[in-house]
Amino acid sequence: MEWVRNFPFIAIMLAMVSGPVSSVLPGRYARRVSFLVVITSGLLSVCVLAYVLQTGEAFTYKMGAFPAPFGNEIRAGVLEAMMATFFCFIMLLSLVGGYRFTAVDIAEDRENMFYILINLLLASLMALIYTNDLFTGYVFIEINTIAACGLIMIRGWGRNLLAATKYMIMSLLGSGLLLISIAILYGITGHLLMVPMHEAIVKIAEQGTFTEPLTVAVGLFCVGIAIKSALFPFHAWLPDAYGYSTCSASAILSSLVSKGYIFLLIKFFYRVIGAELIHTIQVDDVLFVFGIAGMIFGSVSAIRQTDVGRMIAFSSVAQIGYIYMGFGLNTEAGMIASIFHILAHSAGKSLLFVSLNGLSGGNWENMNYRKLRGAAYRNKIAGVGFAVGSLSMVGIPLLAGFTSKVYFAQAAFGVSSDVKMLVTLVALAVSTILNAMYFIGQTINIYTPLTRAESRPSVKVGYAMWTAIVLFIAVNLLLGIGSEPIFEWIEQGLALFG
């Protein structure tokens, strides 16, 4: 067996070991360890990506001495390796961009705790991406949830505690539903690993036995993931959690945490249930309706905000709606568009949060619409970052958001039912206009010069934030202009899923 095949395992274990080690280190050493771990994991994932692209097929890795139906297993294909690389990169940039605020916002004796949470979050994201076992998925969802909860409350202000409580309650509900769903699936298939479970489910579908429990289990799984990733009616926890955390935490929470869950859902659809069966159960139609509703109502809520942090957070609801709408199309093109949108949204949203914190100085008192007027002149690079992020979210050509919208529109034409196609196109158009209403408005607002009397001193930008924002902009441009290879990789990865 090639040595490269150990890399996903090494990346996960490295992140998990660094958690306990950081808990006895002082803050700045914990920070170094964390940066090192994120960079190493990213490099390992790059190697894995190169390897799977070269061999053209996915490989499974036995976790322990026992093979598939008996022991744990992880699996790495093109899609997994690409996602892991991308997530590590975005996490690194978010940490770099917000590290000045991390030092200010978090009490000194708790700084190492922040990096423990980051390390374990990374471990859980990697495990969610690479897992080939539903129960492993559940265990790491728990780690992910608690780590996210810690990231929300580590700033320690009243609002953060409130947001963390909300998040915890909603998220635990989601976890509970997931666990019930996995239990039901185990009851009717007798397996927890994805491949044997899929075989058993195909058999069940042929025989026509246990169709009711199967439907219930798929429904519960989707609702559980939907709650955790803030699909439209379940998004009540989101705005406070994303809007008021410390800079790095907001960027990571909004761009990565919910995406890990969504990736597990994709695996569940393709590797456990199978795309045709999903269509028979008609879960895709339900997700489609809620996705469309999220696209519209998320944006409407965002327009009503005066606090820009909350506005960006509500825009996440709309963007998550796009992703679920792509699932709802239930064609391969729709799924590819959704996966591309995961990337586009991660890149755009983390850029927006880092830039917003740069503009407001990390203080949410200054995140008000009014106080941000002219902020782009005080912090030039953050202003450019915010503008690029906004334009990408709206879908201006050359940027990531535009490409994913084009893919969505193309996918809509491939759907068999005309109603779905029409609804998708109309919703895309309406949602784009709504996005433009608040994002363009806000961009104009931050570029509106203040009068001499009101003018405030410019903000000193650290090298860290400068680098992070420039790289974020580069990622957005890259996804917008050079989307072809990524598109091909996603296609190849999805083909390996089936």
Place this chain on the structure above:
Amino acid sequence: MSRIRKDYEKTKTAKFLSFVRGDKPVVEEDRTEEWRRRVEEVAEADAAENASYLELPDTDLQADRRLTRMGGMRVMRRIYYALALLMCFLIVGLLILNIAYMPPFGSADTPANNEVSERYLEKGGEETGVVNTVTGMILQYRAFDTFGETNVLFIGACSVIILLLHREGEKDKRRLQSESVSDGGDESEWTRVTYNPEYDRKGDAILQTIAKLVVPIIFLFGLYILLNGHLSPGGGFSGGAVLGAGLILYNQAFGFRRTERFFDEKIYDIIKVGSLCLYAMVIAYYLFTGANGIPSIVPLGRLGDILSSGLILPINLLVGLEVACTMYAFYALFRKGSF
């Protein structure tokens, strides 16, 4: 002196005497008018500030409308509660109905009784060296999941520390009333954590005597469950829970000061980090050798011996220590805010 006079002034005699003297009763200064004026001033200033941004006409008509909207809210809320209840019952009903369609529990031909459980039961002893199949399953077949679960405990303890840890005499920088502090850095808003004598409160004589008798037995029993996990029901999680419960009982009976003699934050850190890191190393070794087909150097031993089952014994011990520490940490943090 002044207090005595104040008390005197309140009595009926004093009031009567002052009435006789013809004094005017002291009127408390009525400040409501001033306050109202201040509120209006602030509102005006706000309106002036807002004027350049948005129009905020506040007429009587709008106030009326807002009132009716409040009434509407109340009705909506009631409808919302009713619908939520209905939804809950619907989901509960669906899930119960779902049970009727599930394969019957315990019957021989359920899908769960397949080659997987067969192998666990029949070859478990031979492959993992354990008598207790459950331990073999969670620590060998599905070792990675269990490692994840242990990390869930660790990160749970970390989150509680973030939320509750207060070291004595230290300023608490976390300002809970964020709205009242806008400029930041105002030291008076910080609360200083003071020592609360309540933490030293010991249990009564009955509790102390019983604890003295029972705690050693509990520790012993906990260790027995830990070390015997591969032979009899038990293992890391349950043994650790027993150990932790023993610690908590000791603390309840003798107070924090006595417990700190052998279990303070430093010891907690050492045990927690040491056990988790060792566990991670052991599990990494196991997973790595297993995946790469390298034979493990740890012998399985003779089935049924206390020193058998290869890596399961040390893993059980380490998991147990981690669980005991986490349980005690939760207790101490919720009770006192530190160790």
